[in-house]
Amino acid sequence: MPTIKSLDDLKKVREEALQKKKIQTESGKARVIVGMGTCGIAAGARDAMKAILDTIEKDNIQDVIITQTGCIGMCEKEPIVQVEIGDQPKVTYGKVSPEVARNIIKEHVVGGKIVTNHVIPL
Amino acid sequence: MKYYRSHVLVCQDPDCVHRGSKEILAALNSELQAQGLSGEVQVLETSRIGDCDQGPEIMVYPEGAHYGNLTADDVPYIVEEHLLKGRIAQKFLLKEDTFIDEELRAPSAKEIRVVLRNCGKIDPENIEDYIAEDGYMALAKVLTEMNPDEVIDTISKSGLRGRGGAGFPTAKKWGMVKSKTDPVKFITCNADEGDPGAFMNRRVLEGDPHSVIEGMIIGAFAIGASYGYIYCRAEYPIAVKMLNIGIQQARALGLLGENIMGTGFSFDMEVRMGAGAFVCGEETALIASIEGKRGEPRPRPPFPADKGLWGHPTNNNNVETYANVPQIILKGADWFSSMGTEKSKGTKTFALASDVKNTGLIEVPLGITLRELVYEVGGGIKGDKQFKAAQIGGPAGGMLSKDHLDLKVDYESLVGAGAMMGSGGLVIMDEDTCMVDMARFFMDFIQDESCGKCTPCRVGTRRMLEILTRICEGKGQDGDIETLEMLCDQVRSTSLCGLGQGAPNPVASTLKLFREEYLAHIYEKRCPAKVCRGLISFNILDGPCTGCTVCARNCPVNAITGERKQTHVIDPDLCIRCGICKQVCNFDAVVIN
Numbered sequence: 001m002p003t004i005k006s007l008d009d010l011k012k013v014r015e016e017a018l019q020k021k022k023i024q025t026e027s028g029k030a031r032v033i034v035g036m037g038t039c040g041i042a043a044g045a046r047d048a049m050k051a052i053l054d055t056i057e058k059d060n061i062q063d064v065i066i067t068q069t070g071c072i073g074m075c076e077k078e079p080i081v082q083v084e085i086g087d088q089p090k091v092t093y094g095k096v097s098p099e100v101a102r103n104i105i106k107e108h109v110v111g112g113k114i115v116t117n118h119v120i121p122l
Numbered sequence: 123m124k125y126y127r128s129h130v131l132v133c134q135d136p137d138c139v140h141r142g143s144k145e146i147l148a149a150l151n152s153e154l155q156a157q158g159l160s161g162e163v164q165v166l167e168t169s170r171i172g173d174c175d176q177g178p179e180i181m182v183y184p185e186g187a188h189y190g191n192l193t194a195d196d197v198p199y200i201v202e203e204h205l206l207k208g209r210i211a212q213k214f215l216l217k218e219d220t221f222i223d224e225e226l227r228a229p230s231a232k233e234i235r236v237v238l239r240n241c242g243k244i245d246p247e248n249i250e251d252y253i254a255e256d257g258y259m260a261l262a263k264v265l266t267e268m269n270p271d272e273v274i275d276t277i278s279k280s281g282l283r284g285r286g287g288a289g290f291p292t293a294k295k296w297g298m299v300k301s302k303t304d305p306v307k308f309i310t311c312n313a314d315e316g317d318p319g320a321f322m323n324r325r326v327l328e329g330d331p332h333s334v335i336e337g338m339i340i341g342a343f344a345i346g347a348s349y350g351y352i353y354c355r356a357e358y359p360i361a362v363k364m365l366n367i368g369i370q371q372a373r374a375l376g377l378l379g380e381n382i383m384g385t386g387f388s389f390d391m392e393v394r395m396g397a398g399a400f401v402c403g404e405e406t407a408l409i410a411s412i413e414g415k416r417g418e419p420r421p422r423p424p425f426p427a428d429k430g431l432w433g434h435p436t437n438n439n440n441v442e443t444y445a446n447v448p449q450i451i452l453k454g455a456d457w458f459s460s461m462g463t464e465k466s467k468g469t470k471t472f473a474l475a476s477d478v479k480n481t482g483l484i485e486v487p488l489g490i491t492l493r494e495l496v497y498e499v500g501g502g503i504k505g506d507k508q509f510k511a512a513q514i515g516g517p518a519g520g521m522l523s524k525d526h527l528d529l530k531v532d533y534e535s536l537v538g539a540g541a542m543m544g545s546g547g548l549v550i551m552d553e554d555t556c557m558v559d560m561a562r563f564f565m566d567f568i569q570d571e572s573c574g575k576c577t578p579c580r581v582g583t584r585r586m587l588e589i590l591t592r593i594c595e596g597k598g599q600d601g602d603i604e605t606l607e608m609l610c611d612q613v614r615s616t617s618l619c620g621l622g623q624g625a626p627n628p629v630a631s632t633l634k635l636f637r638e639e640y641l642a643h644i645y646e647k648r649c650p651a652k653v654c655r656g657l658i659s660f661n662i663l664d665g666p667c668t669g670c671t672v673c674a675r676n677c678p679v680n681a682i683t684g685e686r687k688q689t690h691v692i693d694p695d696l697c698i699r700c701g702i703c704k705q706v707c708n709f710d711a712v713v714i715n
Contacts, residue, residue, distance in 0.1 A: 003375055003376030004258075004375050004376050004377060004383060005376060005383060005384045006384050007266050007383065009383075010258055010259065010262050013250065013253050013375070014253045014256070014257075014259070016250075017250040017253050017254035018254050021254060033245075035242065036360075037324075037325065037328045037329060037360065038321075038324060038328065038360050039321075041360070067245045067248075068245055068246075068247070069241075069242050069244060069245055069246065070241050070242055070246050070325060070328040070329020070330065070364075071241060071242060071324075071325040071328060071329055071483065072241060072242025072243075072329075073238065073241070073242065073325070073482045073483040073484060074482050075481075076481055076482060080242075087207060087208045087209060088208060089184065089185075
């Protein structure tokens with residue numbers, strides 16, 4: 001990224017970032033967001049993350065973006081994994097063990113079916 | 123029950139009906155029918171959703187999108203955009219700042235996300251994510267359109283006060299440092315969050331580090347500082363990592379360093395790690411620690427605004443204070459001061475802990491009542507027990523009792539009630555909590571963390587802990603309460619820094635609010651909450667006990683004897699009052715006396 005030398009440069013970076021997001025959404029790509037704050041990691045987010053990456057590699061799943069985020073305030077329900085597919089509303093899962101994480105990838109991300117028993121009703 | 127993916131509430135208040143909401147209702151139903159959505163979307167007629175001054179108004183859930191100024195002709199657009207394609211129909215949206223979208227939708231309607239708006243939403247390791255959410259726009263505005271006085275003026279008008287505890291007006295602090303003529307000035311951020319059970323700042327640092335970095339750059343511009351330090355405790359490794367990544371990325375983009383955005387303003391910063399001493403949250407100790415000295419406080423004045431880091435004027439604020447700054451610049455002082463009470467503006471993050479159903483990190487407008495915090499945001503007390511007390515403001519804070527449930531949580535009201543805002547620890551206690559034991563717990567923490575520099579804090583807290591421990595062990599003496607009160611007074615008035623001055627608060631406030639518990643411990647040798655081990659005994663009731671032997675098998679000291687199918691007996695001399703027998707008994711036969 002070039003350095004930001006003026007307000008216009010900053011606006012350009014913002015537009016590009018928003019555009020990138022928009023393209024991802026419109027392409028129907030799935031975004032899997034793992035909460036990797038201290039609370040998440042303490043509850044086993046690293047294991048969930050490993051299981052997700054592992055499943056994606058083993059099953060050769062394409063078009064999935066794996067990303068991380070911080071604490072969303074429900075530390076008791078960690079590890080929390082959020083799934084966004086295209087412009088559908090975001091689904092938030094709680095208490096995601098590696099087993100549940102694999103199910104989320106297989107059933108929700110690939111199969112399009114929400115793993116209902118682990119959804120946090122927001 | 124039929125499941126609908128969306129609900130559309132249509133206001134049928136006379137005001138809205140007058141403006142045409144009956145037509146909206148009809149148009150909605152026919153349009154949903156036409157798009158084949160009537161099985162998925164439920165339309166409901168309701169009373170007022172908003173003020174009805176921009177009626178007809180509708181609300182679409184689960185997103186909570188509030189639309190207004192509609193005509194029947196607008197309905198097809200909203201149905202197509204929002205209900206068919208899932209996009210918010212921005213042009214009809216009302217009150218943008220109160221609109222909470224799906225991922226931020228808080229468990230309670232009382233919550234507002236200002237400081238925490240990006241937490242759990244953006245990738246903290248990616249500066250682009252922050253910039254996409256209007257990140258660094260406030261900095262650009264400050265550098266290109268405002269001068270330092272205007273920045274301080276805006277913060278002053280917003281009414282922002284320090285979020286670290288005492289609530290000193292932020293703009294006043296900034297103004298004092300700005301007025302110093304020393305060409306070298308520093309800005310520091312207190313990220314040494316150490317109150318037991320409080321981790322609001324950690325969440326901001328880990329989830330949205332750039333909001334703090336941006337707030338600090340703006341502060342540095344306002345006061346004329348050219349270098350900054352974030353003092354973060356080493357026990358927050360992820361926060362430190364995120365901050366370092368954030369600073370590197372900001373530097374790479376030219377948002378930190380020489381000649382930021384071509385405006386001639388230069389500023390850079392670094393993270394300094396604290397080694398875990400609680401006292402380093404006190405600003406003079408924090409400064410000493412950054413300088414590489416032993417983390418001990420020194421007398422004030424001179425205040426850091428006069429002589430701070432290496433003797434130069436220094437501005438020190440809390441993480442949350444800085445995180446508020448970019449939003450105030452972007453959305454304006456009026457927006458910020460519209461939240462909160464007369465003297466306490468904006469929102470506050472709290473770590474809601476212990477005996478409430480929904481524990482976790484919350485952000486609520488100041489002025490919310492304790493009752494709303496406990497019963498609406500917290501969802502009530504676990505096991506539907508009685509609320510007994512709340513401990514607010516960390517170990518140097520104070521207790522609030524049932525009588526304070528309708529107290530407004532703002533700086534002045536809390537001080538008036540003998541507590542303080544603190545950085546945001548909020549421990550809720552139910553009827554099974556012994557207040558003497560709780561006071562002992564906090565005193566134990568304080569005397570352990572006392573740096574030892576001044577005598578009142580070093581010796582006074584130790585003496586208080588000894589007396590409290592004695593009372594909890596059932597060895598309390600006549601006169602103990604009076605000695606405690608005297609010590610509270612002396613330690614508070616003669617200690618060097620805030621740690622010692624605040625140390626007696628938990629004891630003083632429990633003595634005031636729950637004096638009868640102290641009296642019961644000392645004079646009746648009885649712990650009303652049945653917590654203090656020295657004052658309770660476990661017994662097995664003859665009737666309910668079936669002689670199943672489960673308690674005897676689980677007792678760690680073999681204090682329980684009895685034949686199978688016969689009532690068991692606990693030997694009080696062997697019993698260590700661990701309570702395991704009560705936990706494992708399936709027949710509620712174990713009671714505490």
